[in-house]
Amino acid sequence: MIESPAATAWYVYGIVAAGAAAHDEVRLIEQGGLAAVAREVPLAEFGEDSLPQRLNDREWLEASVLAHEGVLQAFVETGVVPLRFGAIYRDAREVERMLEARSAFFHSALSRLGGHVEIGVKGWLVAPGPPPRRAEATAAGGRAYLERRRDELAAARASADRVVDAVRNVHRQLFAVAVDGVVNRPQPKELTDRSDEMVLNAAYLVPVGDRTLVQTVLRVAAESAEAGIELEVTGPWPPYNFVPDDEEPDE
Amino acid sequence: MSSNDLMYRSGGGPAPAQLADVLERVLDKGIVIAGDIQINLLEIELLTVRLRLLIASADKAREMGIDWWEGDPFLAGRRHRRGLESRLKRLEQASGLTDGDGDDE
Numbered sequence: 001m002i003e004s005p006a007a008t009a010w011y012v013y014g015i016v017a018a019g020a021a022a023h024d025e026v027r028l029i030e031q032g033g034l035a036a037v038a039r040e041v042p043l044a045e046f047g048e049d050s051l052p053q054r055l056n057d058r059e060w061l062e063a064s065v066l067a068h069e070g071v072l073q074a075f076v077e078t079g080v081v082p083l084r085f086g087a088i089y090r091d092a093r094e095v096e097r098m099l100e101a102r103s104a105f106f107h108s109a110l111s112r113l114g115g116h117v118e119i120g121v122k123g124w125l126v127a128p129g130p131p132p133r134r135a136e137a138t139a140a141g142g143r144a145y146l147e148r149r150r151d152e153l154a155a156a157r158a159s160a161d162r163v164v165d166a167v168r169n170v171h172r173q174l175f176a177v178a179v180d181g182v183v184n185r186p187q188p189k190e191l192t193d194r195s196d197e198m199v200l201n202a203a204y205l206v207p208v209g210d211r212t213l214v215q216t217v218l219r220v221a222a223e224s225a226e227a228g229i230e231l232e233v234t235g236p237w238p239p240y241n242f243v244p245d246d247e248e249p250d251e
Numbered sequence: 252m253s254s255n256d257l258m259y260r261s262g263g264g265p266a267p268a269q270l271a272d273v274l275e276r277v278l279d280k281g282i283v284i285a286g287d288i289q290i291n292l293l294e295i296e297l298l299t300v301r302l303r304l305l306i307a308s309a310d311k312a313r314e315m316g317i318d319w320w321e322g323d324p325f326l327a328g329r330r331h332r333r334g335l336e337s338r339l340k341r342l343e344q345a346s347g348l349t350d351g352d353g354d355d356e
Binding site: 009012014047062065066068069081082083084087089094098102241 | 283
């Protein structure tokens with residue numbers, strides 16, 4: 001393993017326009033009108049030898065992921081192109097080279113995402129339909145059972161259709177007032193702290209300070225409540241869900 | 252987190268920043284830049300477990316019929332295909348963990 005004399009590396013969180021105000025924890029490494037939001041980190045934590053082990057340490061991973069998001073939050077209103085977890089460079093010169101190699105890509109990403117934030121909207125199924133009735137012991141023979149079973153299945157299908165229609169309607173109305181929108185897979189219960197089923201996991205790109213989307217959520221919330229869906233808004237986030245497709249370096 | 256003012260829950264009080272939301276964004280969204288120090292997902296058991304949970308949710312969604320966007324011509328194929336699933340599959344195939352058509356579980 002090659003170790004730099006200082007035994008540190010540079011962790012890059014995101015890319016902003018050069019001249020953005022830095023804050024305490026991070027340094028802006030500037031190159032060609034761009035700046036990498038970076039922090040000097042110990043190789044003992046982020047080096048190739050120790051990283052695999054650290055990443056298996058749940059507390060460390062979660063703290064590091066939260067720190068990543070925390071750093072980017074400071075730039076959320078000035079415009080930032082968020083990087084995924086784990087862009088680590090051996091020294092600042094390498095970060096400059098990376099900025100230079102991908103200059104056109106980052107400039108174009110910044111011009112699209114600057115002045116915009118991401119708003120998360122989740123839908124939770126809080127009022128599932130009544131549980132299917134159990135076949136009773138007194139059921140009048142097999143035919144009655146089969147008929148009841150058929151009715152139950154039909155009712156379950158109708159109820160699922162109602163939820164899908166309601167969720168789709170929420171997305172359609174929010175998408176109409178957003179710059180862009182994306183629907184992600186609902187998160188499983190194991191990852192959320194709720195026992196309710198998540199039925200919508202969407203993100204919308206809106207101009208900084210624009211309240212139209214949130215007002216629209218408030219407007220459609222009453223409607224979706226009738227279908228048993230509760231809406232939850234999160235953010236503003238850096239536009240993680242709206243970064244342009246990755247491309248190879250220019251060189 | 253500094254600006255929580257937008258957080259809102261139609262069923263009551265403000266929503267806390269959810270760890271799952273942060274994990275999903277920081278580990279699966281954002282631009283992937285290969286730095287000098289490579290993170291090998293195969294060595295990350297815990298991370299893989301988390302990623303698997305996010306993937307598993309797709310099946311759950313399908314089961315419930317809540318996968319409408321998968322077939323939405325506007326939404327499908329925009330950015331989902333380069334997501335976790337394909338990356339994990341590639342890694343698993345490269346490592347010989349699966350023969351290429353194995354299930355997520």
